[in-house]
Amino acid sequence: MELGDADRVFCATYLFGGDARLWWEGASVALNLATLSLTCFMEVFYSKYFTDEVHSRLTREFMTLRQGDLTITEFVRKFERGCHFMPLIASDAGAKLRHFMDGLRAILRRDVRVAGPTTYDVAVSRALAAEQDQHDIERDHQGKQPVPIPHRPHSPPQQHQNKRPFHGPPKSIG
Template sequence: MELQDVDRVRCATFLLTKDARLWWESAFVSVNLQTLSWNGFKEVFYSKYFTEKVRSKLTRECMTLRQGDSSVEDFVKNFERGFHFVPVIANDTKEKLRHFLDGLRPILRRDVRVVGPTTYAVVVSRALAAEQDQKDIENERQGKRPYQKPQQQ
């Protein structure tokens, strides 16, 4: 959404819940909403909920993130959550692609690279498809057939 800073702050604070809502209600009295910029709000919010130590830890974790035994879907969630604090990579499409590919399990990485992906969206889509293909192959090896809905006539 194309919003002015003041409107961004209002939208963000409207969405706060539980402890964050209580925190904002007490912080609200000490700030001027008419002059509070989006970056100013993020600075105040991050100092409360994402201290420099926490952001540094998230950055380190993100830089070394690997899929391991998690699903592609979970890996994508963790990848996107972590890179919020690493704008050097998040804002560079080639670096984002490289880091995502490097974090995938080798067998999935190989399957994704074969198609020569050029965008992050294509890489994620191919990784999800490759994971499903891998599950289908494993089911076939074990003599299981994937469930198919009966066709309606």
């Protein structure tokens, strides 16, 4: 059973809260909800919450998105949000994979590239594994202190007991 546009609009607006709920209560009075298409609803919604200025800003953020100090989970969340604003990248599997890889921190990008991912989903999975490996390595390094090498003072070589030490050439008498 497929939902009609009116049902889809109802489902979308059912989740609204706070300011969005108040806005929708006012906006819905001016709209005929029985004939409101999902496309028309999206246009009204986006004109309120995603102005051209906001859309441009979010597009720029996506195009310059880098992982930096973000975890892979946080980076993926921002990346996928940005895909909504850049459908040309999001709809091209190769471009999406390249853009994701370019945004990864260098050490993780190297580890993911070595795995040779062919899709975005595989790259995300490999990045999560590489990040876990990196945390494990850092934890191991923090937990193990280097073993100090005992300091041995320099001592002269041991002399054989049968031999007398050399004191220079014999002195002549007379």
